Amino acid sequence: MHTGPSRAGGAIPRLFVYPPRKRLASMVPFVAGLIIATAAVVAAEQEGPPAPPAPRIGRASWYGAAFHRRPTASGERFDLHRMTCAHRTLPLGTTVRVTNLLNGRSVLVTITDRGPFRRHRDIDVSYGAARVLGMVQRGVARVLIEPVS
Numbered sequence: 001m002h003t004g005p006s007r008a009g010g011a012i013p014r015l016f017v018y019p020p021r022k023r024l025a026s027m028v029p030f031v032a033g034l035i036i037a038t039a040a041v042v043a044a045e046q047e048g049p050p051a052p053p054a055p056r057i058g059r060a061s062w063y064g065a066a067f068h069r070r071p072t073a074s075g076e077r078f079d080l081h082r083m084t085c086a087h088r089t090l091p092l093g094t095t096v097r098v099t100n101l102l103n104g105r106s107v108l109v110t111i112t113d114r115g116p117f118r119r120h121r122d123i124d125v126s127y128g129a130a131r132v133l134g135m136v137q138r139g140v141a142r143v144l145i146e147p148v149s
Contacts, residue, residue: 052147053090058122060098060143062130063115072113078126083107086115086124090147098125099144100133107132108148 064080072078074092085096090111099106107129116124123145125133135141 052094052149055144055146056122057101057142057144059120059140060100060123060125060133060135060145061116061118061121061140062125062127062135064127064130074112076112078113080127082126083109083129083132084112084126085109085129086113087111087122087145088114088116095148096123097144097146097148098123098129098133099146100135101142101144103134105133 063086067078068080069077072084072086078084085098087094087096090096092111092113094111095108096111097106097108107125109125109129113124116122121140123143127136130136133141133143
């Protein structure tokens with residue numbers, strides 16, 4: 001003859017005891033860590049903007065008529081006669097001094113686009129900037145790229 005409970009597959013109900021609540025003292029290390037992290041973030045913000053990247057020697061090419069009046073990565077329309085350029089990593093809107101190492105000519109250009117998309121090229125300047133640099137005929141030049149702002 002069976003004497004166990006007939007429901008719940010023979011399970012016997014038991015009393016469950018909840019573990020004690022954590023004390024306030026156990027939260028002190030967490031709160032202290034949070035305060036230290038917040039202080040570090042505030043100190044980093046007060047240091048000011050990071051310094052511009054160091055000057056770099058690389059290869060420049062130019063782009064022009066095929067992209068004239070087309071939108072750039074910054075949202076403005078490309079004008080081949082303006083002093084603009086494309087760079088892969090520097091922030092959009094950064095002013096850069098590009099100096100042709102062959103003839104010493106330099107020009108200030110603003111980064112408005114992303115590129116170049118060819119290997120072994122570091123910057124694409126507009127046709128107007130290429131004329132000032134004296135690199136239109138050759139198409140590619142060895143340049144010094146100095147971020148200004």
